Amino acid sequence: MGFKNILENILARLLVVLMSLMVLNVLWQVFSRYVMGEPSPFTDELARFLMIWLGLLGAAYVSAKNGHVAIDVLVKRANAKNQRLLKRVVSGFIILFCLASMVTGGGWLVYTTYELKQLSPALGLPLAYVYIVIPLSGLIVVYNKVVEILTD
Secondary structure, three states, X not given: OOHHHHHHHHHHHHHHHHHHHHXXXXXXXXXXXXXXXXXXXXXXXXXXXXXXHXXXXXXXXXXXXXXXXXXXXXXXXXXXXXXXXXXXXXXXHHHHHHHHHHHHHHHHHHXXXXXXXXXXXXXXXXXXXXHOHHHHHHHHHHHHHXXXXXXX
């Protein structure tokens, strides 16, 4: 079992935990609002943060499985050699995008929020902890695409 498979398993389990936490969080919000008559002050913010983590780590997981929506009209019409070339070009663009926007831009966002000591209003959580998932998922996508290019 290679590192890629171990990473996929960790991501899959983490996504299940995040989704479970989000369901429990929203259930608590509904219960506290409609049964107890006073909504919980932190659940809205926590649901938002969990959704950020779930979406970005989910995208990284799907990149490992090649499960993203794709327009493959050109690829299907090409011969085997050109199919490989097109897939590598697309993977290269994905790598460039992730490095430029997610890793570099996300890293800058994490650094800035950490240095400014920005806290979330309801939870008091440092926003750098919330945003760290952006460069992390970008690195995972880059890793998956590099492995895809090398093993193709």
